[in-house]
Amino acid sequence: MEKYYQPEIETASYEEIRRIQNEKIVKQVRYVYDNVPYYRNLMDKKGVKPDDIKSVDDIKKLPFLSKDDLREAYPYGLLGTDLKNVVRIHSTSGTTGKRVVAFYTQHDIDLWEDCCARAIVAAGGSDEDVCQVCYGYGLFTGGSGLHGGSHKVGCMTLPMSSGNTDRQIQFMMDLGSTILCCTPSYAAYIGESLAEKGYKPEDNKLKAGIFGAEPWTEEMRQGIEKSLGIKAYDIYGLTETSGPGVAFECSEQTGMHINEDHFYAEIIDPETGEVLPEGSKGELVFTSLDKEGFPLLRYRTKDICILSRKKCSCGRTHIKMTKPLGRSDDMMIIRGVNVFPSQIETVLLKEGFPPNYQIVVDRVNNNDTFDIYVECPPELFSDKVAEMQNHEKNLNAAMRSMLGIGPKIHLVAPKSIERSEGKAVRVIDKRKLH
């Protein structure tokens, strides 16, 4: 028997979902217009008034919001309420200077945790379960989101955070964890570590895993399911919309149900901004329907996917999204951290290197490798190994402080990186994640 955390809404008819969305969007747009000057300005520029939005069909009249808007409005420009109502912030990984900071009221936290609780119940979770959360805690949304969801479901929650794999395994075995929440690459790594320690998949009590925050393939799913002896479920989200739990997989494992009572999804042509019909591949755009702290209307995720309202065998009626099939920008997710080539270029220029570089990303034993080949300017070039190593070390430190993770730097001879005649090939991603 399929179980739901909030059965009424999760299995509501399409008409009922629409009714709820229509009711909420009118209020949310009015709320944003009244409380968020940055967005009010965008609406005024486009000549749209809150009264023009009478249902979700009218959403297409509203202007888009992009990550650049969020950076420009940093830190408080998109805040939707008095700071005294805000109880927490989270922030996106990877970008220094102007990170995106999202604000949460208690109401926002509550709804977010409901979304994560739905995902846990969809993966078979109940108050009988032991839920081991090894997403990172802190500014990153993964840990707090699943932690809150696990509490709501009533699981015994193990707030492990990421890392310290020996301790993860010890607690997993001694306390009998039944549900594992982490990034898919960490799940694969835990699987390998268990095998190395001589454990067989049937030696652990795990039955399910809830894995997300980075792209992963069906092959990877099969590998994780086999090595841990579990069923592995995908979960999707982004800091801007709360965090994980915007969409989650059910027993059918053919896409993730979007929590449509809180987020309205559109697919657009990333070039023209035109809204595409269901079934088309395009950029995913979210409108929050009932947020207070950080309400976003028509936020462009840059994630490319397809939506489908095909009937699902789990009984849930909310629309499903495919796994992200790519990005409409050049963001990479390396070891869970968002990395843009433009950040790397900024560091190179600041440190006195030419912007002639190539980024090579690969996945070896389920760990991302991250190498940057940089042309050494003639004045720094030397045949003394120690001197070159010193330059590499300094550049590594500068990159680490900008990106949050340290690449392996390879200084190469001036003019040795191939010049292309068209668009430079800056990134070679060998991970085949899509």
Ligand code: ADP
């Ligand atoms: P998070 O805290 O969820 O990692 P970020 O804002 O740092 O949030 O990153 C969000 C991005 O991570 C998404 O736009 C998407 O590109 C990627 N992402 C999140 N979940 C998944 C998933 N299940 N599969 C593929 N990519 C994902």
Ligand code: ZN
């Ligand atoms: Zn389903």
